[in-house]
Structure formats: C-alpha cells, structure tokens
Amino acid sequence: MAAQTRPVLALDIGGTKLAVGVVTGDGITFGYRVEPTRREEGPDAIIARLLRMGHEAIEQAGLGPIAAVGISSGGPLDAQRGIILGPLNLPEWTYVPITDIVTVEFGVPAVLENDATAAMLGEFRYGAARNADIALYLTLSTGVGGGAIVHGALHRGAAGNGGEFGHLMVRPGGRRCTCGRLGCLEGYASGTSIAVRAREAVSAAHAPSVLDALETIRAEDVVGAVLVGDEVATDIWNETTAIVGQAVTDLVNLFEPEVIVLGGGVTHAGDLLLDPVLRAVARDAMPPAAAAVRIEFAALGDAVCVVGAAARAFDYVDETQETTNA
Secondary structure, eight states, X not given: OOOOSSOEEEEEEOSSEEEEEEEOTTSOEEEEEEEEOOGGGOHHHHHHHHHHHHHHHHHHHOOOOOSOEEEEEOSSEETTTTEEOOOTTSTTOOSBXXXXXXXXXXXXXXXXXXXXXXXXXXXXXXXXXXXXXXXXEEEESSSEEEEEEETTEEEOOTTSOOOOGGGOBSSXXXXXXXXXXXXXXXXXXXXXXXXXXXXXXXXXXXXXXXXXXXXXXXXXXXHHHHHTTOHHHHHHHHHHHHHHHHHHHHHHHHHOOSEEEEESGGGGGTHHHHHHHHHHHHHHSOTTHHHHOEEEEOTTGGGXXXXXXXXXXXXXXXXXXXXXXX
C-alpha cells in the first residue's frame, strides 16, 4: 500500500451496531462513533443515521477532506458492484446499492467489503496478523463470519463471498442457523445464539440460575453468570467453547495458518473463551500445525471492522491511482 496523505472515512454496518471513523494511513482512527443498529427501523432509516454519523466523524476528526469511503457489511454482498444482497442479520436489506448512496452523499469514491474479510485485512495490515503469509480471522458477534489471508493476499473466493466460516457444519442435524441449515457454527457460537440457548436452558432447568432474574438475557450475562459459578450458564458456555474449539481446530488443519485472530463481542469473555480453544487446538490439531499456530484476540478491538474497511478504501485509492498513471 502506498503512503496516504489524505484520510478515509470507514462505515461498518453490523447487525447490532453501526460504527464509523476517520482513519489515517497508519491505521489510527479519529472521530470514532458507535450507535445501535436498531434493525427494526429498516434500511432507509439506518442508512440515514449511518450517513449522519459519517459527517459527524469527519467534523470531529478535523483532518480535512477524505479521499474515499470504505464500507463493511455482513454478507452475502456483491463487493465489486457495491451492492448489499441480503445479510442474514439485516432483514429487508435486499439489493441495497450502498456504494452509490455513499458516493453521492460524500462526493468521493466508495468501496464495499464483507465485514469479516475487512477485519482480516485490518489485522493483517495493522494488527495481530501483520505481515503473516497465511492468517485467518474469525468473528464471534451477532453472527459468525471469517476472512483469510493466503500467501499474503486477501482471499475472497470465486464469487467474492469466500470465508464464510460461520457456516461450517459443527453439529449435523442440530440447531437451525440463520442461513436455514441445521448445525452451523453460527447457530452455536454467535452472541445471538448464546443468548437464545441460555433463555431456553433457564426455562428448562431444574436448578436455580442467576439468569432467572433477568428480563433479557445477553451473551455477556451468560459470561457474568459463569464467573460466579452458575451451573446453567456454565453448561451453555462449555458447549459454546467446545464447539468453537472444534471449528478452530478444523481451520488449523485445513489452512495451517501462522495466526488465527478472534474478534467480535463474544471475545470480551477473554480467557474464558481463549483457554479452552487453545486446549482444543493443542489436543486435536494435526502436528506440526498445532504447535506453529498463534491464536490471539483482535489487536484492533471493537474498531477492527472500521479499520479494515479503511484499509480496503486505501487499497482502492492506490488501485485507482495506478490505473490512472498506467
């Protein structure tokens, strides 16, 4: 990536939150803002808020004009044409021409990337996977997604949506996933699934649980209950970490990466998540891959998709300049 003199704006469209920021060429974020997505409002209202947040971020950053806008969103999407096709965690977002909308609004080119793929690029460029030859990113959030760097290049797949690690089959015939299949990783390891399974367990449990008193149970509530020794929450969490450990082990065997980066809200559980995953990989991954791989949390934290979208925007600016100068 060539040195950049002008920053870019990055917009992250998630199933739970919207995040925006102005990012400089060294990966530093300014004017970072987050708001709940409020999916029930529908795409028009959400996009209007996203654009407003973008303008606020530019003003707060105070870095002058932007060169481009990078957008990250869950898939499936058509990144080449800049169209969101219908993310599983964003109902009604069908064929949304997001880059056209953003280009008109901000008057600069816009580029779209799958959110987990963008996160992989951000960690490769600025974070825990910096300069790795083979690296994977697994996000455990509202949904579960992934991205891959293979021989130093971002892997997108033949149709541009490669890296759907959330739809690895971990329990054939198991829980119904948002994609419609039974037994996907997302159906067990997403924050949404953890919360749903905890509600089901509380209703069915014969033992008392601290979760009983909560009107709404979230994944972070399950983690908190595990920390105080709650039996119901511990059972749910142990199932979750066993399945994540299984999936990560399979990814190690398949790719033999140097590093796997874990991101998303579920990773706020820290060592409660990381330790059992490390044990699973050490026990079950094929040697010598098990000993060679590093498994780490995203160095860019909750801003990883924003920084990753910005990295994609910087690359787009570079590609355009190269074409112009050719």
